[in-house]
Amino acid sequence: xxxxxxxxxxxxxxxxxxxxxxxxxxxxxxxxxxxxxxxxxxxxxxxxxxxxxxxxxxxxxxxxxxxxxxxxxxxxxxxxxxxxxxxxxxxxxxxxxxxxxxxxxxxxxxxxxxxxxxxxxxxxxxxxxxxxxxxxxxxxxxxxxxxxxxxxxxxxxxxxxxxxxxxxxxxxxxxxxxxxxxxxxxxxxxxxxxxxxxxxxxxxxxxxxxxxxxxxxxxxxxxxxxxxxxxxxxxxxxxxxxxxxxxxxxxxx
Amino acid sequence: xxxxxxxxxxxxxxxxxxxxxxxxxxxxxxxxxxxxxxxxxxxxxxxxxxxxxxxxxxxxxxxxxxxxxxxxxxxxxxxxxxxxxxxxxxxxxxxxxxxxxxxxxxxxxxxxxxxxxxxxxxxxxxxxxxxxxxxxxxxxxxxxxxxxxxxxxxxxxxxxxxxxxxxxxxxxxxxxxxxxxxxxxxxxxxxxxxxxxxxxxxxxxxxxxxxxxxxxxxxxxxxxxxxxxxxxxxxxxxxxxxxxxxxxxxxxxxxxxxxxxxxxxxx
Ligand SMILES: Nc1ncnc2c1ncn2[C@@H]1O[C@H](COP(=O)(O)OP(=O)(O)O)[C@@H](O)[C@H]1O
Ligand SMILES: [Mg+2]
Numbered sequence: 164x165x166x167x168x169x170x171x172x173x174x175x176x177x178x179x180x181x182x183x184x185x186x187x188x189x190x191x192x193x194x195x196x197x198x199x200x201x202x203x204x205x206x207x208x209x210x211x212x213x214x215x216x217x218x219x220x221x222x223x224x225x226x227x228x229x230x231x232x233x234x235x236x237x238x239x240x241x242x243x244x245x246x247x248x249x250x251x252x253x254x255x256x257x258x259x260x261x262x263x264x265x266x267x268x269x270x271x272x273x274x275x276x277x278x279x280x281x282x283x284x285x286x287x288x289x290x291x292x293x294x295x296x297x298x299x300x301x302x303x304x305x306x307x308x309x310x311x312x313x314x315x316x317x318x319x320x321x322x323x324x325x326x327x328x329x330x331x332x333x334x335x336x337x338x339x340x341x342x343x344x345x346x347x348x349x350x351x352x353x354x355x356x357x358x359x360x361x362x363x364x365x366x367x368x369x370x371x372x373x374x375x376x377x378x379x380x381x382x383x384x385x386x387x388x389x390x391x392x393x394x395x396x397x398x399x400x401x402x403x404x405x406x407x408x409x410x411x412x413x414x415x416x
Numbered sequence: 417x418x419x420x421x422x423x424x425x426x427x428x429x430x431x432x433x434x435x436x437x438x439x440x441x442x443x444x445x446x447x448x449x450x451x452x453x454x455x456x457x458x459x460x461x462x463x464x465x466x467x468x469x470x471x472x473x474x475x476x477x478x479x480x481x482x483x484x485x486x487x488x489x490x491x492x493x494x495x496x497x498x499x500x501x502x503x504x505x506x507x508x509x510x511x512x513x514x515x516x517x518x519x520x521x522x523x524x525x526x527x528x529x530x531x532x533x534x535x536x537x538x539x540x541x542x543x544x545x546x547x548x549x550x551x552x553x554x555x556x557x558x559x560x561x562x563x564x565x566x567x568x569x570x571x572x573x574x575x576x577x578x579x580x581x582x583x584x585x586x587x588x589x590x591x592x593x594x595x596x597x598x599x600x601x602x603x604x605x606x607x608x609x610x611x612x613x614x615x616x617x618x619x620x621x622x623x624x625x626x627x628x629x630x631x632x633x634x635x636x637x638x639x640x641x642x643x644x645x646x647x648x649x650x651x652x653x654x655x656x657x658x659x660x661x662x663x664x665x666x667x668x669x670x671x672x673x674x675x676x677x678x679x680x681x682x683x
Contacts, residue, residue, distance in 0.1 A: 180674065219672065220678060255430065
């Protein structure tokens, strides 16, 4: 792996909340143009990992480097080149879509906000929503507006926490295809969390299977489920969730 | 300390959009203070008629106190309600993952505080002068330093309220309104500090707003602007500002450690 292309480097991340350990020594890298999935059951530690990477939560121990720089020493500089979207956040519901995007374009210091916003509305096929009240959008529309916000600053790294969680299969499929396209066309790196196998298989080049804050397996989607002699990721996932597959004794590929 | 005015103005723009898009917000800015003013105003008229008028100026203390109290309150509200606005709309994480420094965020909410004060003050001053012949400009050269000190203290109370809400969670959001009223009895808004029990007086005088309200009464009684009180208030504000800043920083650190920022933002 060419070192210069490493975008994100997490090293031995540990996060404890009181007595419980949400992350137990997570290490991984994301390279330029790569999309990495964090897969795992509820409570596996996916969101915790994401929050650490975004500087929302401080790690108990371990380091995070992005673009070769330490996150906590260069937080603002790094955040300018990163963006985030999640099913669990939204843009202010009482503003119009263009107002929200204008505010964030200015927060990210976008050079030509108006033009950029038009481009993104077109790209995401939501030009007609420009003057809609953000709070009245459907889940699918809202996800696309959130994505527009997440692309405003042409991020080098996009962090997505269950972006398709509230979407129907049709819209979810469209969002996945869009992410694939962006990744291919813009060399965007993506870190994607989901408990949806389909998501990970379609969007991600590589995945980390998290369980109880530990890495259970790592590799391409195909490699991972073959390694556990399961017919599909979904099958593997169910096995882990039901305790038929134990983390003990298993090492990452 | 690095600081970007662009970031602050972008954040302020969000609140301007909010207030101009929802007329209800504007009404809220004006409605309560106006109700207050009418109450105190008519009470004043009544007292005047009853001839409780050994010192007729006493009457105007009430209106002046009410208006100046509202300056403090609106300034504090600007800071903590702006924060709550981000919590309510689940926008807080979007802001905190954007390249926004904490000082820039707090500064933006302080600017909103000043804007809120401006709108409310304009209406109150106008109505008080038309309906009750009370002219805030009677405070003369004391007016600006009085207002300035109240706005500053409002910011600091706002920062303390916000820090508490971050730490205690959204369930504690009523603190945004409770914190200023908690100090109101000590602030001597409508009566001189001397009526407080002796042991309470030093505590009251440790609040930057108390010398302002005392000073206002002095000026309305026809005496010169008490620059000593203004200086006293300003020094207290420097101390309170330091305390509020540290309190905010310590809480934010704890909140980041305990993962509470995410909790308050997504619950
Ligand atoms: N702020 C917090 N305080 C206490 N425990 C937390 C906090 N955030 C997450 N946890 C715990 O950490 C574990 C991992 O949670 P999370 O990262 O949200 O999992 P996932 O996103 O994979 O569903 C869970 O057991 C959860 O209860
Ligand atoms: Mg999660």
